[in-house]
Amino acid sequence: MSISSVLRGLATVNFYAVDHEAAKKWYSEFLVMEPYFNVPGYTEFRIGDYQQELGIIDAAYAPEGYSTNPSGAIVHWHVDNLQATLDRLISMGASEFLPITDHSQGKGTFVTASVVDPFGNVLGIMTNVHYLEMLKEKAVDKN
The missing domain is CATH 3.10.180.10 (2,3-Dihydroxybiphenyl 1,2-Dioxygenase, domain 1)
Structure with missing residues (x-):
């Protein structure tokens, strides 16, 4: 396996939001598009030249230990x-x-x-x- 095949490209970036509906509306306005996929608690946009995905997830589904304080990558x-x-x-x-x-x-x-x-x-x-x-x-x- 070559090193370049380990990480092949950005697939989905997920953000959590306590107010999922407000986050969906905010990102729709910022991205100037509606999500391509939308179910209760999860919204997804395909954006950019390579149609990478940005998912907005209701914070109720966040993993244990998730914090609303900015952190991580x-x-x-x-x-x-x-x-x-x-x-x-x-x-x-x-x-x-x-x-x-x-x-x-x-x-x-x-x-x-x-x-x-x-x-x-x-x-x-x-x-x-x-x-x-x-x-x-x-x-x-x-x-």
Whole structure:
């Protein structure tokens, strides 16, 4: 087994919310789309260039020990305009968790920020040159 086949790609990111309906509405507004899958207590959006899934789960189904305090890994979603996306999230009621940070010694190739959504989940956003290179490569492969 090659190392590259161990983790093949992001499949689903799950966020928990005590008020599932409010979270579904908030993410529908932020993503400018309705969920593609919706049952009581679980909502799922397919987003982005690769249609990765973002699931919103009623916190009643959270694993034992789940905390509404922000913690754990931060998944960063690529965005085209980091500042505008951050501003929009904050205007919608999210709070800054980590400020805009350039991890590329001022080159602007890997820049991140993150917010805590109104439901206690950390949402990471970033501009990532590697992501854009992969998109370009995939477009060439299709031709």
